[in-house]
Amino acid sequence: MRKDHLQTAKKGLDSVSRRDFLKFCTVMAAGLGLPLSAGSDIAEAVTSPARPPVIWLSGQECTGCTESLLRPTHLTLEHLILDLISLDYHETLNVGAGHQAEAFKDESIEQNAGKFVLVLEGAIPTRDGGIYCRIGGRNYLDIVKETADKAAAIIAIGSCASWGGLVASEPNPTGAKGAPQVLTDKTVVSIPGCPPNAYNFVSTVAYFLTYQKLPEIDDLGRPKFAYSRLIHEHCERRPHFDAGRFAEEFGDHGHQQGYCLYKLGCKGPVTYNNCSMKGYNDVGTWPVNTGHPCFGCSEENVGFTIPKYVQADPGKESLITPSATPADIRYERGGKLSAGAAAVLGGAVGVAVGGAAVAAAKSGKSQDS
């Protein structure tokens, strides 16, 4: 049974060998922070013919997140949408359009109520009842709320869907909000980034397929496997930071030497993401790698808020991870009690006391005599 599925998958993947495929699944398990044995579970899950339906809604967005999803070759978009999931509705990838597509979506939602995965891309305008984004004659805000009620899981992809992103930046004329802020009564897994790394999305989906539940998330709804550490903590330029070697301006000596980009406004120290560990587009690159400071695209109140080339604030809300062996304000040292010294000094005082006692006693006698 399982073998058959793998064979089917192999056909679908065409040039990808079984070994490569299992390898991919194992790597994905590692990326999710799962034991290596989970690799075969994932392989089984992603080759299962029971593909979960996915409804992908687009609000105030630029399709960058979808574009990002096109880039990886492990796994390919076609494998994702043809073999892994049943992508029943996606405005960019739909074959049909207009009323036909809307009707298919409604049908799918009815049929798969409580089973489908809802993916949200783009922010949700809320001002004036949400009239600033309408699809098929209906407010996007209402569509999202309605669909979310019937979804088995909700994933917000990209910074816009996660917390408003670019469209929610000041002055935010449409009152754009992220999905977690609109769907306050529901659990929303957010994959922020502009665009997010496709692997973080795919891994989340694969986890859901394998275990029928969502991965562990932090209080902002981000999967912990990808967003629990600061970019700065694993940055390849970190040694330069520690040594105090900084690029002062673009193109200068330090910049050419690959020094730390902190002074150029790098937000790596205040941004939680795994870019420095899992690069983009299969070649593993990311902005800092190419010589541009991180601008904190995935971090609320950093990306699209603090100007690009303004230095990250050490601030109280987020702080560069201190040294593993910080110099504490106070630490105890010295004064090791030496038994030998105590004995010697105590002995000396003792001898003196004894001497005084003997003398006093003798003096008493000599007085008597």
Place this chain on the structure above:
Amino acid sequence: MSIQRRDFLKAALGGSLAAAASARPGLAASQGRDLPPEALGILYDSNLCIGCQACMTACKQANDMPVEFSGQQTTWDNPLDLSAKTLNIIKMYDGGDTPAFVKRQCLHCLEPGCVSACPVSALEKDPKTGIVTYDKKACIGCRYCQVACPYNVPKFEWDNPFPQIRKCELCNHLLAEERYAACCEACPTGASLFGPVKELRQEAERRLNMEPGQYHEFPVNHISTGKTQTHKAEAYVPKIYGADELGGTQVMLLSGVDFNKLGLPEVRDKSYVSDLEGLSSKLYSYMLLPAAVFGGLLYVAKRHGDHE
């Protein structure tokens, strides 16, 4: 006052000593809290510090200091406090909501206890820049400077049979090369800011008056270069540490956390140097008292001297 003390030594040691001693500039009692004419210093702002320790690395390079290992590892430099190998250290306070950092180094007091203490003028305060310098050729290693420093700054090479005292000299040796304190040159955020003390004090006042949460321009590296960076201002403890402490210091600190939590002692405004030198100037005023006592003693010893 220096004249009075000079007379004291004239009696004790003879005139030659006094002639040399008179060339030395007077200290606290004569200068009070007046800044030296071209006083240089550092303004350290804990709110801007990110704890990157670039200043520590730069300090070690600029002063040719060895690495210091703490604990088991012998791979990287990780001092835990100022020492004879570490003249500048970023320490971390971990007791609040978020960690806060503090930079410890010589504060270059206006009335330095170490300079007053040193019997052989190995430690001296530069009359122009106010930098407290050390001369190992004069030093006898008595370590009274360590006792006299309220901030525990001068450090001694305990493991060296031919030791010396080590302390921050504000990169005095770089000034001639048109450079300045290496820690400030290296600081990426402007947390350590070099410059004339007068301007630094104004800058500190400006920061204390900033509205928290608003973005402001902060000078970086050297206050006179005009280079700035934009930072969000954080709330400050309304105090400049080093403005009044024991007569004031040339290295000053700003912080969002209580200074005593950062390990900086709460001290009074009047320096202990002025206590001591005020006292000795009374006792040894024009050497009158000791001379009179000596005269009296000569008389009584001569008169009562035949007890043998």
Place this chain on the structure above:
Amino acid sequence: MSEARPLGGRVFTIPFAFGVLVILIALFYLFKRFTLGLGPVTGMNDGYPWGLWIAYDVNVGTAFACGGYAMAILIYVFNKGEFSPLLKPAILTSMFGYILGGVSVFIDIGRYWQMHNVFLPWHANIHSALLEVALCIAAYCLILLIEFSPVVLQHFHIKDLQKKLNRVLFIFVALGILLPTMHQSSLGSLMILAGSKLSPLWWTNLLPLLFLIAALLLGYAVVIFETSLSGIAYQNFEEIRLIKKLSNLVPWILIVFLILRFFSVALQGALGAMFAGDLAGNIFLLENILLIAALVFFFQAKNRDKHSRLIWAAFCLILGAGLYRFNAYITGYDPGNGWHYFPTFGEAMVTLGIVAIEVLGYLWIVKRFPVLALPRKKGAE
């Protein structure tokens, strides 16, 4: 009547050999100190830059050695010539105490090969209390040698020089009173700069005065104690009579000291700190209990004319006043930030070795030179 003459007897006894052993151990650690540095041998550190060697050997040791100074004041300033038999042994103790204090300084300072800088005018810092201490102690060591030299001259029958010296001795006597007054008070002034690092139970601007009085008290106490011991050992009742008379004076100085002491603590608003239950508070209580005990013993000794009480009185005073000076340097001193100090075995052995040199030297000299005032020999009468 009594006269000063050598005690005689064997010098190299079993206790003497024990002392030599202690000195040899001390020398071993001194060898380590000069080859490896201060760190590996002592417990001193950057928080406690001064340890046992300065706080005890120099600070307390020279105060123990103030017997000569204290007796000279009594004899020459207050013209109490009757006490002059006590002067020579006191000066001998002082000489050992001071010279070995100087040696301790040499051992303790890091850059000893540049010690002469203290005497070079172009290095002098006229604001430094330590310079005054260093110069005064060095000068006083010379004075003590000169003051003691009549004994040596007498021993070797160099009458000529003895006469010449006697004519100018009063100058050295005067200096021998002036110099300790200056440096014993300055030893207290030193700790004024420790400021906030010294507990308010000890820190006060009166430190120099208190240190001076403590030195005087220690001087008298050591003379009383030492004379008691030798008086009992050699059945010298003449000397015991003298120290009983001397002990009439001491409690009054002690009362002045205690009043000033508590006044200064009150001035710092730190009277409550003595009951804080911490090391500083407890050691303050111990120090003052010893001093008050000494006071009580002194008054008892006076009223009942009890020699044994006098010995206890002097002993409590030595411990109490010595502790006062020690605490002002070490126990009451807290540099903060987690620094601690406790002497190492080697450090303690060096201090013990120095004490051993003093004791052995004293024994050798009183047995061979005319120091102690002993009853006239029967045959000579």
